Amino acid sequence: MNPIGNLNKIFESRIRLGVMSILMVNEEVNFNDLKQMLEVTDGNLASHLNTLEENGYLKVHKGFIGRKTNTTYAITPAGEKAFKGHLAALEHMIKFTR
């Protein structure tokens, strides 16, 4: 078995990995909080969030606070599974390549 095959291509980006890490421990996080924590620009974050959403790893909820849009993100069961698989593959590689 090739362990590298288990590493998820989608999580190769540090920003996408960061988004998933944050959403694993927080039920729902809005766009601005993600931006602040990951220290990225709007456009950059939006494109990464899109990729994650297209792969079915994120649920997006568009809401309003007053007149301002408030978009929140949550992890889907598929996203959780993929993230855990990726972590396991990382651990496996560290253990067995020594």
Added chain:
Amino acid sequence: MTDQQHLQTITDIKRMMERSSRFISLSGLSGVAAGICGLAGAFIAKLIFDAYYVRYNLRGGYDEADFRNLKLNLVILGLCVLLAALGSGAFFTLRRVRKMQVSVWDMSARKLLINILIPLVTGGFFIAGLIYNHADVLVAPTSLIFYGLALINASKYTLSDVRYLGLCEIVVGLINLFFLRKGLYFWAIGFGVLHIVYGILMWWKYERKLTL
């Protein structure tokens, strides 16, 4: 990718998870400062009580107006101590946040604040009710117990060590329930001594190396 990079990735993941869910910049010195405010407050309260009893003995009996005056002074003192403790606590935590170069007011700080305020505000109204109903002797144990519960609730959103401080506050509050008229001493222990001990322990555990 090399092993080194994989390890780095896992460290990044852990850091992100932690930073997004817990407010870890709380300074131990904040605890010490709050404790000193608590002790000073208890000392001033003792002076106020002593003066009241001197007047009581001179008069040779109870006086409604003087008792109301005593209560008012103690409530004002309590609020001042609370403000001083929060202010000095915020000072040291802000100082640490600046040193760590992270933002103070992020998601984790907001969560911590909301979750500590729910039991604390509940306790505040409960105590106001106790005073209103002249159950003054219950004020000290009630405040200790609600404060302990608030800390335990908050411990999920900050350093988990806060949980033990919360448990100690509850124990002190419960013992106080069986020594009702000694509330001031239990307050001094709960809000003064425990904070100072906790603050020093936390500073030793997390900040000592950063400062030296």
